[in-house]
Amino acid sequence: xxxxxxxxxxxxxxxxxxxxxxxxxxxxxxxxxxxxxxxxxxxxxxxxxxxxxxxxxxxxxxxxxxxxxxxxxxxxxxxxxxxxxxxxxxxxxxxxxxxxxxxxxxxxxxxxxxxxxxxxxxxxxxxxxxxxxxxxxxxxxxxxxxxxxxxxxxxxxxxxxxxxxxxxxxxxxxxxxxxxxxxxxxxxxxxxxxxxxxxxxxxxxxxxxxxxxxxxxxxxxxxxxxxxxxxxxxxxxxxxxxxxxxxxxxxxxxxxxxxxxxxxxxxxxxxxxxxxxxxxxxxxxxxxxxxxxxxxxxxxxxxxxxxxxxxxxxxxxxxxxxxxxx
Amino acid sequence: xxxxxxxxxxxxxxxxxxxxxxxxxxxxxxxxxxxxxxxxxxxxxxxxxxxxxxxxxxxxxxxxxxxxxxxxxxxxxxxxxxxxxxxxxxxxxxxxxxxxxxxxxxxxxxxxxxxxxxxxxxxxxxxxxxxxxxxxxxxxxxxxxxxxxxxxxxxxxxxxxxxxxxxxxxxxxxxxxxxxxxxxxxxxxxxxxxxxxxxxxxxxxxxxxxxxxxxxxxxxxxxxxxxxxxxxxxxxxxxxxxxxxxxxxxxxxxxxxxxxxxxxxxxxxxxxxxxxxxxxxxxxxxxxxxxxxxxxxxxxxxxxxxxxxxxxxxxxxxxxxxxxxx
Numbered sequence: 001x002x003x004x005x006x007x008x009x010x011x012x013x014x015x016x017x018x019x020x021x022x023x024x025x026x027x028x029x030x031x032x033x034x035x036x037x038x039x040x041x042x043x044x045x046x047x048x049x050x051x052x053x054x055x056x057x058x059x060x061x062x063x064x065x066x067x068x069x070x071x072x073x074x075x076x077x078x079x080x081x082x083x084x085x086x087x088x089x090x091x092x093x094x095x096x097x098x099x100x101x102x103x104x105x106x107x108x109x110x111x112x113x114x115x116x117x118x119x120x121x122x123x124x125x126x127x128x129x130x131x132x133x134x135x136x137x138x139x140x141x142x143x144x145x146x147x148x149x150x151x152x153x154x155x156x157x158x159x160x161x162x163x164x165x166x167x168x169x170x171x172x173x174x175x176x177x178x179x180x181x182x183x184x185x186x187x188x189x190x191x192x193x194x195x196x197x198x199x200x201x202x203x204x205x206x207x208x209x210x211x212x213x214x215x216x217x218x219x220x221x222x223x224x225x226x227x228x229x230x231x232x233x234x235x236x237x238x239x240x241x242x243x244x245x246x247x248x249x250x251x252x253x254x255x256x257x258x259x260x261x262x263x264x265x266x267x268x269x270x271x272x273x274x275x276x277x278x279x280x281x282x283x284x285x286x287x288x289x290x291x292x293x294x295x296x297x298x299x300x301x302x303x304x305x306x307x308x309x310x311x312x313x314x315x316x317x318x319x320x321x322x323x324x325x326x
Numbered sequence: 327x328x329x330x331x332x333x334x335x336x337x338x339x340x341x342x343x344x345x346x347x348x349x350x351x352x353x354x355x356x357x358x359x360x361x362x363x364x365x366x367x368x369x370x371x372x373x374x375x376x377x378x379x380x381x382x383x384x385x386x387x388x389x390x391x392x393x394x395x396x397x398x399x400x401x402x403x404x405x406x407x408x409x410x411x412x413x414x415x416x417x418x419x420x421x422x423x424x425x426x427x428x429x430x431x432x433x434x435x436x437x438x439x440x441x442x443x444x445x446x447x448x449x450x451x452x453x454x455x456x457x458x459x460x461x462x463x464x465x466x467x468x469x470x471x472x473x474x475x476x477x478x479x480x481x482x483x484x485x486x487x488x489x490x491x492x493x494x495x496x497x498x499x500x501x502x503x504x505x506x507x508x509x510x511x512x513x514x515x516x517x518x519x520x521x522x523x524x525x526x527x528x529x530x531x532x533x534x535x536x537x538x539x540x541x542x543x544x545x546x547x548x549x550x551x552x553x554x555x556x557x558x559x560x561x562x563x564x565x566x567x568x569x570x571x572x573x574x575x576x577x578x579x580x581x582x583x584x585x586x587x588x589x590x591x592x593x594x595x596x597x598x599x600x601x602x603x604x605x606x607x608x609x610x611x612x613x614x615x616x617x618x619x620x621x622x623x624x625x626x627x628x629x630x631x632x633x634x635x636x637x638x639x640x641x642x643x644x645x646x647x648x649x650x651x652x
Contacts, residue, residue, distance in 0.1 A: 004445035070414040076602040082408040086398040089427040099427045119330035154638040224606045253606045276402040277603030280550045280579045
């Protein structure tokens with residue numbers, strides 16, 4: 001095919017004016033039955049599709065969801081967000097929607113780029129990720145009444161918008177319950193410094209599963225090397241640990257390397273995110289199910305007709321993660 | 327802001343007709359100087375942007391690059407493609423272009439979905455990935471003269487289209503040269519079964535760096551477990567190996583696990599892809615530089631004015647990967 005057929009090609013094939021073709025598409029009641037049939041046949045024969053841009057102008061619906069994509073940051077757990085992008089694209093496609101990616105170096109630039117896309121009619125709705133307390137994006141989106149959903153809770157902010165998140169506490173609770181049963185009562189937790197919503201939530205799940213709600217809590221930055229050093233110190237100190245539940249796979253891999261080096265390769269360790277890295281070295285981990293998050297986000301964003309809804313009636317979905325044992 | 331300002335808002339603010347506003351935007355020579363200034367001021371005051379859909383209809387340029395995104399397949403090396411998507415989005419954004427993602431369960435569906443986007447004027451150009459010998463997509467795109475570039479060589483196919491690829495042979499050559507120098511002459515290669523363009527290319531780099539062009543070649547499926555078993559067998563057999571260059575990080579991690587289990591934790595092993603998993607466990611690896619691939623792809627796709635060019639004058643770029651030692 002040299003190029004897509006246009007309105008004038010249909011008009012020529014059917015022997016009618018361009019206006020008549022347009023009428024058949026947009027106001028078929030205006031057109032005589034035999035003319036309508038002739039034009040419809042030409043449309044089918046030529047494979048003509050009304051130009052999407054024209055359709056978008058008419059309906060002010062671009063069938064497009066904009067999503068901000070951060071620059072690649074490295075690290076093990078970025079794969080969770082990338083899995084979400086894959087799933088969102090796939091599931092949106094099934095509903096006749098597209099995913100348009102945009103970037104921005106900070107939240108102000110992110111808002112400015114999103115404003116261009118929304119004002120320009122290039123997107124109807126947006127999915128935002130990495131929300132935090134005081135997030136300027138959610139307030140801005142709510143004020144302009146743009147349909148949106150967040151992957152991530154507002155963490156203490158008023159949550160007058162729809163969001164989907166993973167129930168991190170449920171994940172570490174499952175991991176801890178398994179470790180108590182499989183290894184013994186002294187299940188320690190390796191987490192990040194207190195103060196991050198996600199990290200505190202994961203710690204909470206561990207603590208709530210302990211019989212006495214008291215246990216050894218270790219703290220590390222989100223890095224394999226730091227986690228390895230922290231766990232090496234603790235093991236060298238002779239602390240009695242039956243198993244270790246971690247806030248991330250990076251921490252779990254660091255802990256695993258320290259355990260192997262200390263001759264405790266058999267120490268049960270559970271990570272979080274179920275990344276390919278954890279799978280590759282055979283570590284158990286909590287699986288976030290980003291495909292379910294994407295599905296729930298689309299459910300919240302789109303009304304049953306498939307168009308993006310206004311952000312009234314905020315709804316929240318917590319996806320319960322799975323424990324993957326290895 | 328309640329909604330984006332429209333043409334009629336500008337017309338009302340400037341006290342002119344909608345047609346006059348349209349003329350100021352599209353044919354300013356038709357409009358008197360004082361009127362033009364009044365309308366330009368109203369456009370600036372209101373922050374009006376000509377509706378992108380209308381702009382697209384007029385110029386038949388949507389400033390959008392379509393890219394197929396496979397469903398998430400798991401595995402360690404998928405991160406390379408995701409890094410490419412991040413970089414393409416970021417660099418395209420700097421040039422005023424967007425990246426629109428679409429899916430398709432097979433190549434026929436991929437072509438059908440892409441046809442919709444191109445016919446509908448929703449995308450001007452496309453980047454395809456995972457090309458192979460006899461790829462129906464490249465022939466289809468070339469026949470309809472759609473601007474496109476492939477991430478990946480056509481591997482034996484006529485290459486009458488533009489592509490960017492990573493010079494895998496250069497990567498394994500560097501890895502092998504380093505291993506010969508650092509560890510000794512018996513540098514083995516762990517690769518996939520013969521017949522894949524990418525795999526054969528990486529083997530070639532290893533072989534070309536060996537003094538005698540002869541060395542131990544091990545074969546594994548692309549799986550940590552299989553690689554681990556293969557390398558465990560070879561080490562148990564007492565084969566003399568000074569170092570191991572691998573076709574992927576999955577293979578390298580499997581080899582590393584086998585080496586540790588066999589008491590050869592010090593065996594130098596080099597992976598390929600420089601994934602977070604290899605970094606986490608401290609393995610050296612060949613870094614594909616997907617950001618440079620994305621940059622080169624955009625250079626090939628866009629003419630200096632930033633619009634997508636026709637696929638005449640196919641050009642090819644081989645990005646030389648880096649060896650990351652750990």
